[in-house]
Structure formats: structure tokens, C-alpha cells
Amino acid sequence: MRVFSGSSNVALAGEVAAYLGTQLGAVTVKRFADGETYVRYGESVRGCDVYLIQPTAPPVNESFMELALLIDAARRASARSITAVIPYYGYARGNSKARGREAISAKLAANLLTRAGVDRLVTLDLHAGAIAGFFDVPVDHAHAAAVALPYLASKAIPRGELVVVSPDIGGVSRARAFAARLNDASLAIVDERHGPRGGGDAALIGDVAGRVAVVVDDMIDSGVTVCRAAEVLRAHGARSVLAFATHALLTPPTVERLRAAALDEVIVSNSIAVPAERTFPGLTVLSVASLLGESIYRIHRSN
Structure with a gap:
């Protein structure tokens, strides 16, 4: 098991790692001058079960893209499995098409994470429970x-x-x-x-x-x-x-x-x-x- 944190809520991720009797793994996250995000793992994850803790909290777009890149980097580094732990799932309010010509953002976000290579999700109090069904991978929906x-x-x-x-x-x-x-x-x-x-x-x-x-x-x-x-x-x-x-x-x-x-x-x-x-x-x-x-x-x- 390897536990890593994005930049969105490092304090919570550290508490989770302590509960599990481990430490957060080394990962580099930085922003280029034009706003692009760069991520790199500082240790091998080959053959490991990787758990990425990253709420997609404000700034939502940056947090979401950072999570997608962390998933992609872990997949390309030959992780055995990748579980995204998303305490707050952004874009969840767009879970249905209430009016014509609207995007269903919760479904699109689910598709993007799945295509990035996530194997499983753990999340907390989704805005609508049905969002768990937007994913084609297992979702563990916990409640605070x-x-x-x-x-x-x-x-x-x-x-x-x-x-x-x-x-x-x-x-x-x-x-x-x-x-x-x-x-x-x-x-x-x-x-x-x-x-x-x-x-x-x-x-x-x-x-x-x-x-x-x-x-x-x-x-x-x-x-x-x-x-x-x-x-x-x-x-x-x-x-x-x-x-x-x-x-x-x-x-x-x-x-x-x-x-x-x-x-x-x-x-x-x-x-x-x-x-x-x-x-x-x-x-x-x-x-x-x-x-x-x-x-x-x-x-x-x-x-």
C-alpha cells in the first residue's frame, strides 16, 4: 500500500495515513507560469496498490486536473491498482439535465477519471447518490x-x-x-x-x-x-x-x-x-x- 496526497487537503491526507500506520508518499506537484500542472512521484509505485487522496475542492478545476494527472502518472508508473479517495467530489451539482443544452458535469468528470486509469473511488456524501452509478468502476460512498x-x-x-x-x-x-x-x-x-x-x-x-x-x-x-x-x-x-x-x-x-x-x-x-x-x-x-x-x-x- 502507498498513500499519496494531492495539494488540496494535505492535512487530512496526513491524518488518514497516520490512521493507517503509514506515511504519505513523496510526490511533486507544481504549476508552470502559464497555469499548467506538473506531477511526479518521488518513489517507485511499481506493483503497488496506490491510494490518492485529493478532494476536488476550490479551485475545483485545478484540483480536478491535478487528480487526473496523479492517476495517469501512477498508471504509467505501473501501479497495480489506483484508488482515488475524493472526500469532496466537485461538479456533483451537475448530475442531471434540468434544462435543454446543459452539460451533465458529474458524468463527464466520472468519465475523465475513469479514462485516466482509476480502478476504484472512495468518496464522501455525494450531492446525489446516483452519481456513484456514473462510474464504470467500483465506488465506495461513505457518509460523514x-x-x-x-x-x-x-x-x-x-x-x-x-x-x-x-x-x-x-x-x-x-x-x-x-x-x-x-x-x-x-x-x-x-x-x-x-x-x-x-x-x-x-x-x-x-x-x-x-x-x-x-x-x-x-x-x-x-x-x-x-x-x-x-x-x-x-x-x-x-x-x-x-x-x-x-x-x-x-x-x-x-x-x-x-x-x-x-x-x-x-x-x-x-x-x-x-x-x-x-x-x-x-x-x-x-x-x-x-x-x-x-x-x-x-x-x-x-x-
């Missing part, structure tokens, strides 16, 4: 709920006082699965179809009055969806509002928006590196290193 649930359980919130909330209609399946694993907690839904985009006030389906509401989503990008959900929940009497999202994109000015929101705590994972300038009081970052490390271990041991 495995680390979020113990954290929430440590708060010892009585079962009857906890409600899991989907911030929109599209996330109901995700929230329902989360609630089922959280002692079968109650479920509520913020229906934005009647909100700012659809005219009138957003509707709330479910009862949150006097309870602790946990808004569950796969990512926080602009933060508008989760902040709007928090407003609706407070207006309907929620005692406390928490938010959990796996991927912390936190595109500016999201941090300022979250600071000003009616949220008591924002919980995210380190699937995407969160720089110091994007941290704030009330932000909790949970590590998914053990989750990814265990996935790699079981794949390698065929367990």
Missing part, C-alpha cells in the same frame, strides 16, 4: 454522519426535544436517513417553494416549537439555504438551531452570513480544508480521517 452522530449524541439532547430538518424539498431523503440513525428523531422540512423564490413565506412542515433543530445538508456554499432555514425555524419557535453539513465550501461572504445567522452552532467536516480566516466562534470541524482510513483499510484487506 458516522462522525456527526456521536458528536450530537455527546450533547445528550433528550430524544423528544430533537428534530432533524431538511432545508429544502430536495434534501428530504438525506435528512430522513440522518434522523433514522439519530435515535429515529422527528423530521421537519422547510419548503422554500413558497419562500423568496416562489413568493410568500417559506412553509415549515413539522413541529419545532421548543425543540433543538438540526439542519442537515451535504454542503454549505453560499450559506443562503441554511441561513434561511434557521430564520424559519426560529420564527416557528425552535429553542436552538444547529446546522450540519459535510462539505464546508464557505465561499465568501458565507462566513459573515453564518456569523449573523440565527444559528447556535455550525458543524462541518474537514473533507475540504477550512483555513483559519474562515473559522469563527460557533464553527465546529469534525475529522473524517478515521472514516476514510477505515474504508481504505477494508478495501486493501478485501474486508
